[in-house]
Amino acid sequence: MKYFLAVCALLTIFFLSGCGSEDGFTNQPAPAGLLQVLNAIPDSPGLIVNYENQNVGFIEFGESTGFIQVLPLVTRSLRITSFENRTETLLVSRDVRIPVDNLLTAVIAGTMTSPELILVEDVPPEFADEGTISELRIIHAATSVQTSVNFHLTENDAPAGEPTVSVPLNSTTELIRSEASETSRLRAFDTNGETLWDSGIFPLAASNRLMFVLLDYFGPGDGKVRTVSMTSAIAQNFPNEVITSSSRFANMISDRTAVDIYLGGTLMAEDMLFGDVNQYQNLEAGVYEVTVTSANNIEDVVAETTFTAASGQFHSIIATGLGDSNSVLGTLDDLRRGSTSARIAFTNTSPSAGSVDLYLLSSGQSVDKRRADISPLGSPGSGDVRVGEGMYDLVLTTAGSNAIVFGPEPISVSNNGLYRIYLTDSAGGGEPIQALPGDEFSTNF
Incomplete structure (x- = not known):
């Protein structure tokens, strides 16, 4: 009996060793x-x-x-x-x-x-x-x-x-x-x-x-x-299609009087106060050096980076930071409207807030009962949300927790609208965190 079982085992091993070999069975891809x-x-x-x-x-x-x-x-x-x-x-x-x-x-x-x-x-x-x-x-x-x-x-x-x-x-x-x-x-x-x-x-x-x-x-x-x-x-x-690019510039550095912003050595935004955002300007697609300086002092460089202006795209170039720790945030701005919803873009430039979770709450909702709409939203960082028209409470919590650091702040939006909110420090730096209206938020909430 033991001999019979041993022979069966050897035959099994021999058979399996042939599977997938040149002379044995070869797996074929399933038709699709x-x-x-x-x-x-x-x-x-x-x-x-x-x-x-x-x-x-x-x-x-x-x-x-x-x-x-x-x-x-x-x-x-x-x-x-x-x-x-x-x-x-x-x-x-x-x-x-x-x-x-x-x-x-x-x-x-x-x-x-x-x-x-x-x-x-x-x-x-x-x-x-x-x-x-x-x-x-x-x-x-x-x-x-x-x-x-x-x-x-x-x-x-x-x-x-x-x-x-x-x-x-x-x-x-x-x-x-x-x-x-x-x-x-x-x-x-x-x-x-x-x-x-x-x-x-x-x-x-x-x-x-x-x-x-x-x-x-x-x-x-x-x-x-x-x-x-x-x-x-x-x-x-198409890589060489004949389409321009467009960028606008913003200063969200809360503790500086004003800045100038250069793109490829050309002055694009002058004497920008904290919270200023200028209009989109068309420019040739390509790679540019971005330099932020103190206003009217090209030698006093506050921040610099390399930026790619993509063909057929709108961008925002935003100076942000606090004290001697400043940077430039580049965002891709989607200006396509939705007939069944509003688009709200959020740009976090608040060093005091740091990384946050963002909620748009309907009446009666709380951060304890639902998932964040953007999680996390870094600083600096940007993200957007599509919601149906109506009233919402904007709430920020420390990323990964339910500890509220801003809000609830009521906002109202309409379908087909394009909205933006800049989250910043207060003028001079530090808390309380502010929500500055942009785009079709023409006034404070």
Whole structure:
């Protein structure tokens, strides 16, 4: 009996040792389909992507999921929901069935009151060995242009010529085949021939399939649309597109009379008193040296840093600190409005407050009973919250605790509004902590 058991054990070991070897069983990847989802609704909050009962992504406007592997050849529900005021709401849904190895791209288009899904299914591409052809597809999902948009794909230095393709709103083209080039350029025009957008120079690689999506644009300059390129990981902007950047400057150093702020050696803000915030100023995208000095004394440097002005973005450059410990905080300012909510940005420049947890409490709520809206909000630091219109109590606690260091301070907001609050020390430095109104908080609360 012992001999029999020993033989069985040896045979088992021999069999297992063959699994996964060259001559034995090799694990094969399970068949799958691919799903990618882009949020193109201009007035939306962040949207939740659900595939059947699985949460597979959370995407803000202009963002996409990466490629998501899903079970193929079965019908599943693609559900898009929003989460506002602690309530999840179904926005739009569709039953989908993705064949093996196919890619389904879902663009969530329209508006919050009239959403729709643009679905594009692509089979795996087949290109000739050492071929020179690239394939691309274009989707028009920009609600600010209700008419068709004419796209012109050319060499960088060539005239626009005749349209490569004309795309109606919330529509997609068939696959467009084009010769690959390192110096391609894509331009969009309205039906009157006015330029809407210009990609600048970009590479169109051979044996590659691309998808470009025209979106609404909320950045600086006169443009109202922008095109993103879908990749396997993200939706990304064109690196050389012709779009400006814009920055404003603020002084939140509570114990200095006034400061000057220089950008790349150019005086951008002069004699700024504590609490001053100037207007946005357009500037060329790029990397700049930021220098904060005492007012009218360029030799007395208070703080300095390097700042990147991103194409198509608004920024705030804020001098902050206390005594001899000062710094420069750069923030990315999202000025896109939401039809179903207000956006409130909070900038913490209070050394006395330090790192805090921030709460916007409805009537009857307390910090003991719910999670913070921003946790933590460092000093210096910035974050924003979307809430439905109404009255709230602003409360700050020491980060990680329920010890209140500010508030409750009542504030009132309306849907579609853009608000900002600067948390600072009192004039001269130290407590009590102040909440200075900014943007559409035109007066104290």
